[in-house]
Amino acid sequence: MARSGSQQRSAAVPLAWLWLVLVVYASLFPFDGWRWPPGAGLIDLMHLRWPRWWDVFDVVANLLGYLPLGLLVALGTLHAGRPWPRALLQAAAAGATVSFAMEVTQQLLPQRVPSLMDWVLNAGGALLGGLAAVLLGATGLPQRWSRTHDRWLDSGGAGAVVLLMLWPVALLFPTPVPLGLGQIGGRLRDLAMAALVDVPWADTAVAWLEPGPSALRLSVVSEGLATGLGLLAPCLLVYAASRAGWRRALLAIGAPLIAVVATTLSTVLNFGPSHGWAWLTPSVAVTLGVASGLALALVWVGPRLAGGLALVALTGLVVLVHQAPTDPYFAQSLQGWEQGRFIRFHGLARWVGWLWPYAAMAWLLARLGQRD
Structure with missing residues (x-):
């Protein structure tokens, strides 16, 4: 017997995890050449600097790359019955935390160039995704999707x-x-x-x-x-x-x-x-x-x-x-x-x-x- 929409697990949860895997893959590719920067301590790795140069593609990619993560995290939180401020906060926190971890880890990869601007753009993209989820929640679209899900699929679908x-x-x-x-x-x-x-x-x-x-x-x-x-x-x-x-x-x-x-x-x-x-x-x-x-x-x-x-x-x-x-x-x-x-x-x-x-x-x- 299918569970009700409120009890049905949201597809946003596994999708958020999958998008997280994508973010990690894109951030750390090609996963070789690992080395600890000479003379750097752990605190030095956490110190991100503003880049000397940038291009439009990098700005757009960093902003939009984390938008789906914030969107999915917020949708999953709203689906669980949490208030929208908490959904927005969790989306922003998830994006900022994951991005900071990726930027710090990139310090160990000579082919990657971590920067403070990337972290700001990633966190901003996650926040925009959270805002989009809140707006979608206000329209009732996620609730309609949940009801459609219940009509079409059994529990666990x-x-x-x-x-x-x-x-x-x-x-x-x-x-x-x-x-x-x-x-x-x-x-x-x-x-x-x-x-x-x-x-x-x-x-x-x-x-x-x-x-x-x-x-x-x-x-x-x-x-x-x-x-x-x-x-x-x-x-x-x-x-x-x-x-x-x-x-x-x-x-x-x-x-x-x-x-x-x-x-x-x-x-x-x-x-x-x-x-x-x-x-x-x-x-x-x-x-x-x-x-x-x-x-x-x-x-x-x-x-x-x-x-x-x-x-x-x-x-x-x-x-x-x-x-x-x-x-x-x-x-x-x-x-x-x-x-x-x-x-x-x-x-x-x-x-x-x-x-x-x-x-x-x-x-x-x-x-x-x-x-x-």
């Missing part, structure tokens, strides 16, 4: 909402096949081999980890199956958190539209506008149509059955994408990202794309493990 919102972000990183998320095996292998370098007793393990010859591409059937499962998985994921009925049909119709927009945007960003639709071949279009039809046919299945089917779809997806080679043209596009301002976002999208299926599996297993 906030996790599914967060995963669904992350799905388009995951698709921005180039995949070995359309919608083929979760190909993290190569990265894990590289990390393991790097950790075992010069370890005398690990020769056998290193030899076992050495990548063997891979096929040039998946078969047409396997590629189509991976693409279809990549579309079915998010639909079934939300089915597992919602009541059977016609409302699910909106998701089954909207999911392929989101997939097309996100994948096309990814192709444009990585290979240029002239290649934006190159991924949407006739076979891929047919696969998307068939998968959408299956999603529509399953709108009346129960949540537990939908969760089981989602686990099957996700398992099949990750098995298939790990049989596919990495896109040989991706290295060329990555160089352009690395020379630009958006490499940190690109790196984040890569990790989201790699981990999304496994996070979805973890949520589904926890969901199915709950007693009715």
Whole structure:
């Protein structure tokens, strides 16, 4: 039985934690070259200075980067029934505290330039986000969203909402096949081999980890199956958190539209506008149509059955994408990202794309493990 809106956990809470992870990633990327500044004490690290130069991009990025954090913290506080002054205070305090911690930590990274201005802008952005949440609360929009949430989703559905919102972000990183998320095996292998370098007793393990010859591409059937499962998985994921009925049909119709927009945007960003639709071949279009039809046919299945089917779809997806080679043209596009301002976002999208299926599996297993 679903809990009432006031008792339902707000999706703003997990989203705030996810945005915090994004902030930490963007603040400390590329996470290497750590060193303690020569001759500096702990108090010296906490002393932030005003920068000698700045540009408009940095000002806007620092201001807007913390606005969602303040917005989500304040919305979560308001959802818990706290008064708006407390929500505004918690949003501002969260932004100021996190930003100060990041600026101090950046002192240990030679590639980053911490400054007092960044801290002021970050704290100001969080405060603006808190103000926006208070204004939204005055309009009654969060309450209407909570009632809509209760009509569409069972209790505990906030996790599914967060995963669904992350799905388009995951698709921005180039995949070995359309919608083929979760190909993290190569990265894990590289990390393991790097950790075992010069370890005398690990020769056998290193030899076992050495990548063997891979096929040039998946078969047409396997590629189509991976693409279809990549579309079915998010639909079934939300089915597992919602009541059977016609409302699910909106998701089954909207999911392929989101997939097309996100994948096309990814192709444009990585290979240029002239290649934006190159991924949407006739076979891929047919696969998307068939998968959408299956999603529509399953709108009346129960949540537990939908969760089981989602686990099957996700398992099949990750098995298939790990049989596919990495896109040989991706290295060329990555160089352009690395020379630009958006490499940190690109790196984040890569990790989201790699981990999304496994996070979805973890949520589904926890969901199915709950007693009715």
